[in-house]
Amino acid sequence: MQRVPAVRFDVAAGRVVERPDTLAVEEPLEIRVDGRSVVTTMRTPGEDVDLAIGLLLAEGLLRTADEVR
Numbered sequence: 001m002q003r004v005p006a007v008r009f010d011v012a013a014g015r016v017v018e019r020p021d022t023l024a025v026e027e028p029l030e031i032r033v034d035g036r037s038v039v040t041t042m043r044t045p046g047e048d049v050d051l052a053i054g055l056l057l058a059e060g061l062l063r064t065a066d067e068v069r
Helices: 048-058
Strands: 002-010 015-023 027-033 036-043
16 A cells, blocks of 8 residues: 555535555565566565465475475
């Protein structure tokens, strides 16, 4: 999450309101296996290790999470 200036449209009142708002951010995550890039995915930062392990398990590049060093 990131606090940024934002323009909001209040449809009910028919006006524009400018004020800070909290927005979700996305950033790229490059996943490497043995130093080799396997995939780059977009994600909301946090829990990156769990995301990488889950993706590698789902794609069949890992048989179990115990294979992670």
